[in-house]
Amino acid sequence: MNQINQSGWKPGTPIAADHGGDYPTVTGNKALMLEEPLLFELGTAETCGVDLPAPDPKASNRLGPMARESDIGLPGLSEPETVRHYTRLSRQNYAIDLGLFPLGSCTMKHNPRLNEKVARMPGFADVHPLQPVDTVRGALGVINELAHWLIELTGMHGVAMSPKAGAHGELCGMLCIRAALEARRDVRQVVLVPESAHGTNPATAAFAGYEVEDIPAGADGRVDLQALKARLGPDVAAVMITNPNTCGLFERDMKAISDAVHAAGGFVYCDGANFNAIMGRVRPGDLGVDAMHINLHKTFSTPHGGGGPGSGPVVLSEPLCPYGPLPFTARMEDGTVHLVEEENADQFGHTHSFGRMTAFHGQMGMFTRALAYILSHGVDGLRQASGDAVLNANYLLRSLDDVLDAPFGDAGHCMHEALLSDHGFAEGMTTLDVAKGLIDEGFHPMTMYFPLVVHGAMLVEPTETESKATLDQFIAAMRSLAERAKAGDETLKTAPHHAPRARLDEAHAARKPVLAYQEVANG
Ligand SMILES: Cc1ncc(COP(=O)(O)O)c(C=O)c1O
Incomplete structure (x- = not known):
């Protein structure tokens, strides 16, 4: 057996002190954490x-x-x-099934086991996208029913179910906007993006071929309406705005923003990744939104992690619906929804589609989970889920704002995530130190240094499923870490002390990762 594993640890060597090994063991293991x-x-x-x-x-x-000649x-x-x-x-590694996972903006929430059970039913789990349509009517029915719910909950007119993630949905929405502008021969080059936007927004606008311009935020962390109005003009194709925004605040001027953008001939793209804070309470369609993606993994509790499997359906307003990709689910005048594909596009008048986002219908496993979540909650349950998410975030914010700086603490209630900053830390102490300290306390770190508009930002999203007891335990850990950061406690600089790996050189690990096992083994 090769004696070296990835950490460089050799069996029989006492564990290094900076791994938290107060009691060295011959195996190198710490308690039940096995090397x-x-x-x-x-x-x-x-x-x-x-x-x-x-x-x-x-x-x-x-x-x-073709026969193999040597062993593999x-x-x-x-x-x-x-x-x-x-x-x-x-x-x-840390997991949502181990404890509170407070990553702001990522919404790591409990995946109800009921959803998992439903998604594993053979009729859903074993369908193949190339099966004859007659054999998958039930699966298509599930997609249609979910589409119907998404249209109703958002107050929009149609939905493209196929995008595979939030960012993919953004691209889908922006391609619809571009197709609509091209159809009216209106060439526009610029997309306005508030400076607090999620990073995927400007990236998407650039990928869709637009120049990106920043819109500043006001002192209250929300889009500066006057600055936005002043910049609107015949070159502006769209505004991409996250609501609730990445500072955890609801954009109260959303309707006024939409009206101004429409008056200037542009479209409103809303990043709806944070829909989990307002579902059942606010319909983006009523606020003048033209296109919005929904992260099923954030709002409807489908698994989220490692870059997939994501699902980012995009809901569209009536003016944008004709340009939606195929397959597309459209709402008819009588309120029914219908799946539009190449074969029946003429029948449904869907003749201006910009094309396809994916080869097939999308993430079936995520659709079944999301629909199971929606049906098991009902409208009242969904409304309660968004209310509880907001309540939990406000409980955290108000339980911490006497020991940690809350930059928009005076701007009223926060939505589903609490934003804190490093203001008041002792010289040399950073947000990173607090994040590493959280690992020692048994929690996954919160989101750090995002949004960029806040120095040393800590974005904490508890989600609706955490109990008060769990929140109190997390609050106690955060309060203790805040006190240590303010007092300049040097032991925090070397945290984590109780994790399988001590503090890494972050820049080195990111820029020069050693991914090949042989290279590690040979030093
Ligand atoms: C506000 C916001 N926008 C966009 C995205 C991108 O979504 P995805 O990671 O599914 O591409 C996220 C991801 O969590 C997000 O929080």
Whole structure:
């Protein structure tokens, strides 16, 4: 067995002090947190985890020149060894099933097991996008029913279900806007984006071929309406605005913003990733929004992590609907919704579609989970979920604002996330130190240094599913860390002390990651 794993730790060597090892052990393990070698170190190619019959020589002859001539060198491990390996690895990371995951803007919320059960039903889990349509009517019915709910909840006229994530939905919405402007031969070059916007907004506008211009925020953290109005003109294609915004505040002037943009001939794109704070209470369609994506993983509790599997349906206003991608779900005059595809686009008058975002219908597994969430809550339950998310965030904000600076604490209630800053920390102490300290306290760090408009920002999103007891435990940890940061406690600079890995050189780890195992093993 190779004696070196990725940490450089050798079995039998006492654990290093900066790993929190007050009591060195011969295994290098700390309590139940086990150091984990690679599969290749655990097993060897000479052993096999299962009893397989000897290969039939005639069968291998049939492969001809394709037959493999040498071993592929995979380690052989028994089933329990393999299960334990992956279970131990899973314990080296934090998860929503372990505790509060306060990442602001990312909305890491509990995934109800009911949704998982429904999504695993064979009729949903085993469908294939190339199956004959007659065999997947039920699955298409699920997509249509979810589409209907999204249209109703947002007060919009149609929805493209296919985008695969929030940012993909943004691109879809901006391509609709571009198609609508091109159809009226109105060439516009600029998209206005508030400076507090999520980073994907300016990136999307640029990707869709537009020049991006900043709109400043007022002292209350909201879009400066007068500055926006002053910049509107015949070159402005759209405004992309996140509501609730990334400072955790509701854009109260949204209707006035939409009216001004429409009067200047532009469109309003709303980043609806934070819809979880207002669902069941505010309909973006009533605020004049033309296009908005919804992150199913943030609002309707589908799993969220590692970049996927995301799902970002885009709802569109009546003027934009004709340009929506195919497949598209459109609301008819009688209130029914219909799935429009290439074959029936003429019948539904959907003749100006800009094209497709994906080859098929979208993320079936996420659709079933989201619909299960919606149906199990009902409208009243959804309204309560958004209310509880906002209540929890305000409870956190008001429980911390005497020890931590809350930059917009005077701007009224926050929405679903509480924004704090490093103002008042001792010289040399940073937001990063507090984040690392949270790891020692058993929590995943909050979002750091975002939004950019706040120095040393800490964006904390508790979500609606956390109990008061859990929130109080988190508040106690944050209060203690705030006091230590203000007092200049040097031990915070070397945190985490109780994690599988001590503090890394962040810049080095990001810019020069060593990803090949052999390079690590050979030093
Ligand atoms: C406000 C906001 N906009 C856009 C996005 C992008 O969504 P995605 O990561 O699904 O592309 C996010 C992600 O959480 C977000 O919080």
